[in-house]
Every structure is written in C-alpha cells, then in structure tokens.
Amino acid sequence: MWLAPYRVLDLTVEKGSLCPKILSDLGAEVIKIEPPWGSSERKQEPFYQNMPHPEKSLFWFAFNLNKKGITLDIEREDGQAILRKLVAKADFLVESSAPGYMESLGLGYNDLIKVNRQIIVTSISPFGSTGPYSRMEASDIGIMALGGYMSVCGDPDRAPLRISYPQAYFHASASAAVGTLIAHYYRSLSGEGQHVDVSAQQAVVWLLMGAAQSWDLNQVIQPREGMFYTAPGGATLRQIVYQCKDGWVSMLLRGPPPGIPGARALANWMAEEGMASDFLKRFDWNKFEPGRMAKEEMDAITKEIANFFLSKSKAEIYNEAVKRRVVLCPVATAKDAVESIQLDARKFWMKVEHPELGESLTYVAPPFKSPQVKRRQFHRAPLLGEHNIEVYQKELGLSRQQLVLFKQAGVI
Amino acid sequence: MPPGALDNVKVADFTWVIAGPIVTRYLANHGATVVRVESQAYPDYLRYSRPYKDNTPGLNTSGLFALYNSDKYSLGLNLKHPKGLELARRLIGWCDVVVENFTPGTVERLGLDYEHAKEIKPDIIMLSLSAQGQNGPHCKYPGYGIELQSLAGFTALLGWPDRSVVQPYGALTDYISGHLATAAVLAALDCRRRTGEGAYIDVSQIESSLQFLAPLTMQYLVSGEDFVRIANRSTTAVPHGAYRCRGNDKWVVITVWDDQQWQKLCQVIDQPDLAEARFQTVTDRMEHVAELDQFIEEWTIAKTAEEVINLLREHGIEAVPVQDTRDLYEDPQLKHRHHFQVLNHPEMGPCAYEGPPFKLSKTTSKLNMPAPCLGQHNEYVCTNLLGLSDSEFVELLAEGVLE
Numbered sequence: 001m002w003l004a005p006y007r008v009l010d011l012t013v014e015k016g017s018l019c020p021k022i023l024s025d026l027g028a029e030v031i032k033i034e035p036p037w038g039s040s041e042r043k044q045e046p047f048y049q050n051m052p053h054p055e056k057s058l059f060w061f062a063f064n065l066n067k068k069g070i071t072l073d074i075e076r077e078d079g080q081a082i083l084r085k086l087v088a089k090a091d092f093l094v095e096s097s098a099p100g101y102m103e104s105l106g107l108g109y110n111d112l113i114k115v116n117r118q119i120i121v122t123s124i125s126p127f128g129s130t131g132p133y134s135r136m137e138a139s140d141i142g143i144m145a146l147g148g149y150m151s152v153c154g155d156p157d158r159a160p161l162r163i164s165y166p167q168a169y170f171h172a173s174a175s176a177a178v179g180t181l182i183a184h185y186y187r188s189l190s191g192e193g194q195h196v197d198v199s200a201q202q203a204v205v206w207l208l209m210g211a212a213q214s215w216d217l218n219q220v221i222q223p224r225e226g227m228f229y230t231a232p233g234g235a236t237l238r239q240i241v242y243q244c245k246d247g248w249v250s251m252l253l254r255g256p257p258p259g260i261p262g263a264r265a266l267a268n269w270m271a272e273e274g275m276a277s278d279f280l281k282r283f284d285w286n287k288f289e290p291g292r293m294a295k296e297e298m299d300a301i302t303k304e305i306a307n308f309f310l311s312k313s314k315a316e317i318y319n320e321a322v323k324r325r326v327v328l329c330p331v332a333t334a335k336d337a338v339e340s341i342q343l344d345a346r347k348f349w350m351k352v353e354h355p356e357l358g359e360s361l362t363y364v365a366p367p368f369k370s371p372q373v374k375r376r377q378f379h380r381a382p383l384l385g386e387h388n389i390e391v392y393q394k395e396l397g398l399s400r401q402q403l404v405l406f407k408q409a410g411v412i
Numbered sequence: 413m414p415p416g417a418l419d420n421v422k423v424a425d426f427t428w429v430i431a432g433p434i435v436t437r438y439l440a441n442h443g444a445t446v447v448r449v450e451s452q453a454y455p456d457y458l459r460y461s462r463p464y465k466d467n468t469p470g471l472n473t474s475g476l477f478a479l480y481n482s483d484k485y486s487l488g489l490n491l492k493h494p495k496g497l498e499l500a501r502r503l504i505g506w507c508d509v510v511v512e513n514f515t516p517g518t519v520e521r522l523g524l525d526y527e528h529a530k531e532i533k534p535d536i537i538m539l540s541l542s543a544q545g546q547n548g549p550h551c552k553y554p555g556y557g558i559e560l561q562s563l564a565g566f567t568a569l570l571g572w573p574d575r576s577v578v579q580p581y582g583a584l585t586d587y588i589s590g591h592l593a594t595a596a597v598l599a600a601l602d603c604r605r606r607t608g609e610g611a612y613i614d615v616s617q618i619e620s621s622l623q624f625l626a627p628l629t630m631q632y633l634v635s636g637e638d639f640v641r642i643a644n645r646s647t648t649a650v651p652h653g654a655y656r657c658r659g660n661d662k663w664v665v666i667t668v669w670d671d672q673q674w675q676k677l678c679q680v681i682d683q684p685d686l687a688e689a690r691f692q693t694v695t696d697r698m699e700h701v702a703e704l705d706q707f708i709e710e711w712t713i714a715k716t717a718e719e720v721i722n723l724l725r726e727h728g729i730e731a732v733p734v735q736d737t738r739d740l741y742e743d744p745q746l747k748h749r750h751h752f753q754v755l756n757h758p759e760m761g762p763c764a765y766e767g768p769p770f771k772l773s774k775t776t777s778k779l780n781m782p783a784p785c786l787g788q789h790n791e792y793v794c795t796n797l798l799g800l801s802d803s804e805f806v807e808l809l810a811e812g813v814l815e
Contacts, residue, residue: 002599005606018623022592026599045647046631058634062626109773128771131748141644141652142732145665146743150654151736152581153570159654160663160734163580164569164642170624172769174591179770181598182442186417186775188605195773202751202769205740209430209582213475214463215737216752216764222737226578229558231462232476240558240579241567248577250562258457262554291462291469322553329555329563331577333639334632337565337622345548348619362633364626367589367619368596369545372611 001027001373006091006184009033009083010067011074014041015200016096016124017063018173023092023180025366027373030067031090031391033074033083036410038384048357054384055356061381065352065363069382070391071412074105078411083107084115085396092180094122096169098137099129109195120193122180124172128199138200140166147204152211155226171207172200235291239302241331242309249309249317251328253301255290262327263288266305269324275308338362352378388412416443417775421601422797424500424507425449425484426524428456430557430583431617432513432541433480434590435597439509440483441768441779447485447507447793449500450786452815453492459786465760472759472785481783482755482765487794488787488815491522495813500524502798505532509597513541516551526612535610537600541593545616557583557617564621565628568639577641589620650697651677651704654734655712655720662717663734666708666724670694676727681711750778757782790814 004027010020011033024030032039044059045052073079084107087093093112095102102108102123109121123129126138133146144150144162154161179196187193205212210232211222222232227241229252240252253263264285270276279300290298309317314330321328330336343349346369351360363378392398392412406412421444425436440446450456452471460469461476487503490496501524504510510529512519519525519540529536540546543555561567561584571577593615600611622629625639632638646652646667654663668674671694678686685691686707690700697704712720717733724731733739740746741764749771752764760782768777794800794808808814 002596002603002611022595026596044627046627046635046637048634050635058630059627062630127745128749131745133745137730138732139649139667139669139730141646141654141665141667142730145654145663145732145734146745148735148737148740149581150665150734154578155572155575158572159644159656161570161572161578161654162644163566164640164645165625165628167624171587171591174588174595175769177595178438178591178598179768179772181595181602182417182438183772183775185421185598185601186415186772188602189420192774194775196770197773198770199745199749200769201745202749202767205746205751206587206766206769207582207584208737208740210461210463210476210479211581212737212740212752212766213479213764215741217463217465217475217760218467220463222581224581227576229579235462241562241577243576248562248567250559250567250579252556252558255460322550325554327554327556327559329559331562331567332565333568334565334625334629335638337629338633342544342548342550343619346545346616346619348622361630364622364629365619367592367615367623369614369616370600370611372600372609 001376003028007031007089008092008094009086009090011093011095011097012124013039013096014044014059015169016094016173016176017041018170019122019124019176019180020067020094021063021065022174022177024066025368028092031086031387032064032067032069032382033072034069034384035073036071036412061361062363064381066379067382068387068391069385070388071385073411074107076411078406078409080105080107082396082411084112087112087115087119090116090119092120092122094124094176094180096124099123099125099134113193118187118191118193120180120183120187120196122176122196122198124169124176124198124200126200128202129197140168143168143200143204147201147207148212149204149207152208152222152224154224156224160224168200168204171203172198175203231291236293236295236298238290238298239306242306244309244317245311245313247314248331249314249328250331253290255288256286260285260288262325265324266326269320269326270304270308275304275311277304280304350378352380354380356383385412414774414776417772419443421445421509422507423447424503424510426510426512426514426519428513429458430480431586431589432511433458434586435539435541435594436484436511437480437482438590438594438768439597441777442775445485445797446483447487447503447789447797448481448784449503450486450488451491452488452786453490455786465763470759475760475763478757478760478763478783479765482779483781484784485789485793486784486786488790490813490815493811493813495808495811497523499794499798499808499813501532504529504536506798508537508601510536510538511541511597512539515554516540516542516546530610535604535608537597537604537610537613539593539597539613539615541589541615541617543616544618546614555617557586560585560617561621564618565625565639566621569641571641572643573641585617585621588624589615589617592620592623645701650694650701651708653705655705655709657712657717657720658715659717664712664717664720665730665732665734667730673729677724677729680723680727680729681708683707683711753779755779755782758785787815
C-alpha cells in the first residue's frame with residue numbers, strides 16, 4: 001500500500017487516534033505508544049458486551065486496528081531517551097496532548113528535530129498550539145459550541161444541539177492526516193520535515209457550509225431550523241426531514257436544473273399511487289424556484305409529500321427512490337448500515353479475529369479502494385505492551401535484562 | 413515568501429458541488445496548480461447556490477462557490493465539441509492528478525475515465541470521489557452530501573428523545589470524504605514518486621463517513637444497541653448541555669466531568685437543593701439529570717452568557733458560549749489562526765474565504781487567489797500551461813470550443 005515504507009509513532013489518545021489510523025489505512029506502520037498503565041483511550045466506551053475493561057473498548061479496537069503497541073512513560077528521563085531513539089528511526093510522530101506538554105518534557109518539535117532533522121510532528125489540539133485559547137481544554141460539545149456548528153443544529157424553540165456521538169476530534173484528526181501528508185510531500189522534495197499544528201475548532205468551522213459566508217456577504221446570521229432547511233441567506237424555508245412509517249427520510253427539494261428530474265419523478269410516483277392532488281399533478285416543475293416561491297405554495301407541496309412518506313417504510317421509500325431516481329436518503333441507523341446491500345457489494349464490513357474474545361468482530365473497511373492496492377490482512381488493536389519485545393529487544397537492541405529493569409522501574 | 417508544499421503539483425479538476433472541490437482546494441491552497449474544467453452550458457451547481465453577494469444571483473457571485481474554489485484556475489470548455497474533448501485530454505496529459513466527483517458512469521460517457529486517462533498518461537493518478545462508490549447496486553444513484561449524511565447515520569444521532577430527529581446542518585459527508593480522499597491522493601503521489609506507478613482511487617462519501625461512527629456500528633453488532641439521540645447529554649459527564657442565558661437566544665455550554673468539578677459548580681450556583689443526596693454521585697446525577705438541568709438553567713437564565721462563563725471558568729469548570737456565525741468573525745482564536753482570509757474577487761469584491769484547519773511551520777497555507785469566474789483563465793491555461801500558440805488559442809475561441 002502507498003505509505004508502506006513509513007513508520008508513524010502514535011502518541012495520541014482518543015482526541016487524535018483517528019489520524020494515525022488513516023495513515024495506517026494508507027499503508028504506514030503505526031506504533032501506538034502508551035503509558036505503562038494504559039492509554040485513556042482504552043477507557044472510551046462503548047465496550048464489548050458493555051463490560052468496561054482496558055482490553056475491551058470498542059473505541060480502542062476501532063481506531064487502533066493494525067497498529068503495534070508499546071508502553072513507555074515519557075515523563076521519565078529514561079523514557080524520553082528511549083522516545084528519542086525511536087524518533088531517530090521514525091518518519092512521523094502524531095500527538096494530541098495539551099499545547100506545551102511535549103515541550104515541557106523536552107520532546108517538542110524543536111527538540112525532536114535535533115534527533116531527526118526530517119521528522120514530521122503533527123499536533124492535534126482543541127484550538128491550535130498558540131493563541132488566546134490555546135491553553136484552554138475543551139470537550140467535544142465545547143468545540144462544537146465555539147466552532148459555530150451547534151448554533152445551526154436543532155429546533156428553534158429549544159437549545160442548539162450537538163450530534164450525540166462526539167465528532168469534533170474526528171474532524172480534526174481527518175484534517176490532520178491531510179496536513180501530515182502535505183508536509184510529507186514537501187519533505188520528499190526538500191528533505192525537511194515540519195510541524196503540523198491542527199485546530200479542532202477550525203475543523204468544526206468548516207462544517208458550516210455557506211452559513212458563515214451569509215454573515216460576511218449579507219449580514220445574515222444562520223439560524224437553526226430543526227426538520228427544515230433554508231439555503232444560507234434566505235430561500236424559502238422547506239421541510240427536509242420527513243417522518244415515515246418506521247423512521248424518517250431526508251429529502252431536499254432543489255430548484256432547476258438539478259432538482260427538477262427528481263421532483264418530477266416523485267410527483268409522478270405519488271400520482272401513480274393516487275396520492276397526488278390535482279395541484280401537484282399539474283405543477284410545472286420547470287417553474288419550481290425554492291429560492292423565492294411563496295411559503296404557502298412550498299408548504300402545500302411538502303404537506304402532500306409528508307403525507308405520502310408517512311404511509312411507507314424507510315426501505316420502501318428508498319428502494320423505489322433509487323429506481324425512479326428521486327434524490328433522498330433514509331435516516332439510517334446502524335442496523336440499516338450493516339444490512340445495506342450497497343455496503344455489502346463493496347465488501348465494506350470485514351471480520352477481524354480476536355483470539356482473546358474467542359470470536360471475530362466486524363469492522364469498517366478503510367474507505368480507499370484501488371486496483372493498485374491488494375487486499376491486506378488486518379490485525380486487531382494491540383494488547384497493552386504487546387510489541388515491547390519486538391520493538392525494544394529485537395529492533396532497538398535492548399537486552400532482555402534491560403527490558404525487565406525498565407519494566408520494574410515503570411519506564412516501560 | 414515561504415514556498416507552498418505542493419508548488420510543483422498539477423491538477424486537472426473535473427469536480428463540482430462540494431466534496432470534490434474540497435480536495436482540489438486543499439491542493440490549490442498549498443501551491444498546486446489546479447485547473448477547473450467548467451462549462452457555460454452545464455455550470456457547477458454550486459455557482460447557483462446561495463448565499464450570493466448582495467443577494468444578487470449570478471454565475472460568478474455565489475459565496476458558496478467562492479468558498480470552495482480559492483486558488484484555482486477556470487478553463488471554460490465545450491466538451492461536446494471534439495476539440496474541447498481534445499483539450500481536456502491534453503490537460504490530463506499535462507497534469508499529475510485528475511480529480512472528479514460526478515455520479516459514476518459520467519466520466520466514462522465523456523471518455524475521461526481512468527482507462528482513457530491512462531492511455532494519455534500511464535502513471536496518472538486519478539481520484540473518483542462519489543456518493544456510494546464506483547460499484548454496487550446503488551452506485552449510479554445520484555446523491556448529495558445534504559442527504560447522504562442521513563444515509564451515513566448522523567441524522568439518527570441528532571435531536572431530542574421526545575421529538576423527531578433533526579437535520580444536521582450542511583453536508584457532513586462532504587467534509588469527511590474531502591479530508592480522506594485528499595490524504596489518499598497525497599499518499600498515491602508519494603508512491604508514484606518512489607515507484608513510477610500511478611493509481612486509481614475510488615472513495616465513497618458513505619464509507620468515509622462511517623469511519624467516524626465505527627465504534628457505534630461495532631456496538632450494534634456485538635450488543636444489538638443501535639444509534640440513539642440524547643440531545644446534548646453525555647453518557648459520561650453530568651451536567652453536560654447547553655443552558656439558556658439572558659438575552660435573545662444566548663446559550664452557554666457547561667460540562668462537569670468529576671466530583672471535584674461538581675463541588676465547585678455547587679459553590680458557584682449556591683442552590684441548596686443541589687447539595688441533596690439525589691445529586692451526590694455521578695450515578696445519582698445521571699438519574700436525576702432532567703431536574704438537575706432545570707436547576708442549572710434557572711441560574712443561567714438570570715445572567716448573561718459572559719457572567720456565567722466568567723463565574724464558572726474562575727472555578728475551573730468548562731463553560732463556553734454557543735457561538736453563532738457572526739461571533740466566529742470576532743473570535744480571537746480564529747483571528748490568531750487566520751482562519752478567515754479576505755480575497756478580492758473581480759465581481760464580488762473583497763470577501764472572506766477559509767483556510768485549512770492546520771498550520772505548517774515551514775510552508776505556507778496563505779490563500780492567494782479568489783475563486784475564478786467561469787472561463788476566466790482560458791488564455792492563461794491554453795497558452796501558458798498547455799503550450800498552445802496564440803493563433804491556436806484564437807482558433808479555439810472562434811470555433812466555440814472555449815466558453
């Protein structure tokens with residue numbers, strides 16, 4: 001795979017783990033470095049069979065698939081010396097600690113380049129490593145709030161909402177992978193590494209689509225609209241989430257040209273089933289302009305559609321929509337994703353053995369498909385210290401005795 | 413002037429809407445030469461999208477289009493004309509990377525798919541970013557990020573338990589797949605540098621997005637527990653939510669993660685009920701969270717957001733404002749990071765574009781060019797980049813090949 005020759009030292013916890021996972025999915029060898037007592041990432045729920053245990057976190061499993069695992073206490077001088085030895089032979093180091101922490105240990109970017117002039121260090125933090133908020137800790141909901149994304153989600157008569165599963169640091173981590181590989185490209189030409197300094201808040205601001213532009217261009221603040229949607233800066237407010245028999249679907253009625261075929265197909269379908277009024281049957285979709293039509297007219301259309309969808313299940317609606325090319329999507333749950341015939345055809349769900357659990361678990365496959373890349377073997381996330389011998393003894397050349405001493409002293 | 417990391421990378425950009433342009437924007441913002449192939453007859457749908465500058469619709473006045481197309485050149489081509497197609501093929505021969513995000517089947521019909529691109533340039537790297545992938549029963553079904561984010565599962569995770577789900581704003585799958593597809597392109601570029609081999613990369617918006625929900629899909633398969641929406645609550649922290657403050661639609665997010673923070677919160681709020689047994693431990697607070705949230709909001713609603721935040725932060729409790737889009741432009745941290753950068757557009761004048769979420773210590777992420785008007789760089793692309801003579805260029809113009 002494309003990044004096969006490269007090694008990543010992964011010092012991240014749950015705030016950044018997805019970044020080295022992406023590099024691993026692209027072929028890099030990733031070594032997760034945890035303190036001897038285990039990473040906080042092992043405490044992240046959900047847990048296998050809902051039983052909290054450091055070797056049973058599904059979060060740990062998902063984001064550390066295929067990584068090797070070693071233990072090291074980098075707060076100890078001996079630990080720092082060992083990390084420097086590892087950095088000397090590595091291509092990337094990714095970390096997600098509070099800004100200033102690595103520097104306080106003599107392991108900041110400016111320290112590490114003394115050991116390896118070419119190293120690329122990627123730091124993932126809530127706000128970036130410098131600036132007025134850089135020393136502030138922030139949780140997922142805090143970043144979603146400061147990033148503006150909460151302000152545009154939820155019903156207008158209640159609090160702004162965040163997505164019920166933390167996402168902000170995933171967006172930061174995905175962007176971090178891009179920054180890391182941009183730096184890598186430059187290194188291949190110049191021989192120089194650099195520091196990649198990632199802000200989760202900025203990654204969240206990206207999610208606002210045109211909403212921020214609305215303020216800049218027209219001094220309009222984008223409100224939250226619940227099950228409804230207005231293109232930023234005012235078009236006619238229209239329903240976008242529709243209830244159906246067993247859940248919901250999302251469908252945005254778009255104007256010309258792209259929205260017309262789908263809208264017409266929907267109206268025809270409704271007419272075929274005797275659920276379209278004369279108004280809808282005679283509606284001229286070429287004149288459909290969600291940008292400026294009267295709200296009453298829009299509501300009349302969406303009311304009929306809402307009624308139509310209420311009579312059908314998600315699956316019925318989606319299957320027929322695919323055939324007729326009516327653009328919509330079911331509000332899918334895990335069940336829908338796992339049973340998806342499309343994802344099945346794409347071989348997206350893959351089994352990985354967990355000998356310790358006595359079964360195989362099903363994982364998402366990496367989202368990169370290429371005829372140039374052969375299907376690989378996937379290994380479950382490492383047990384605590386699983387690759388200590390391989391890395392410390394076989395590779396760094398520590399003797400078994402040294403390893404035992406370090407272990408007893410709590411360095412490894 | 414620091415160099416751009418990707419200064420020598422050349423991109424033939426057949427993208428439209430948001431997901432594909434995010435990939436080429438990343439590359440362009442870091443120095444790559446990115447040429448968008450556009451058409452007057454079939455303009456990028458995003459050129460029709462709000463918000464418009466001064467609310468005035470026009471092919472070159474969409475703020476949304478501008479946002480996703482900084483630092484790119486525009487070549488207006490009539491691909492129905494044989495010489496237009498020839499020029500597109502010449503562009504492929506010129507570039508390192510081809511990026512497209514049409515519905516699968518489209519580039520095949522145009523004769524610009526990977527097999528054809530490889531004939532022109534055997535080591536070409538081509539990215540096809542699509543809704544659901546290049547194969548499978550639903551691959552040809554058109555999709556946009558706005559709806560795809562529901563198919564990916566995010567909508568099921570948003571809303572109040574006693575109400576309908578609500579639509580996540582925007583199009584989450586566009587951003588997630590944009591990041592991941594860009595990473596893949598950069599990885600493939602590196603591999604080609606070492607091995608001389610090109611690559612075809614097939615990325616699906618849905619598959620990219622499910623990476624962000626991976627632990628939950630595993631939970632469903634192991635324990636049968638499916639996605640559930642819990643508004644702003646948390647399964648580990650309590651209290652954890654957004655609380656209304658004095659003023660019009662002003663909210664503060666407050667989170668408490670352990671008993672020490674809880675004690676501090678009680679000190680600040682100074683409400684005797686909070687000291688009672690039913691709020692003592694985390695488990696207790698989880699059980700009585702509705703009542704707890706009510707007590708907190710009775711306290712916050714009497715104060716401004718600033719007052720609430722100052723009081724709580726003094727005691728080491730996370731308290732931040734729910735910022736709206738106007739607040740973002742005043743945000744001192746975003747200013748420090750140069751998140752919004754103003755560029756002067758020929759038709760729109762100066763407006764704010766956004767930079768990448770990271771800073772690189774040696775190479776630049778400073779944005780330089782506003783989004784292009786359609787066909788703005790025909791002459792530059794044809795004569796400077798593709799090496800056509802002036803007379804060849806004039807001939808193409810006369811024959812209606814360029815738009």
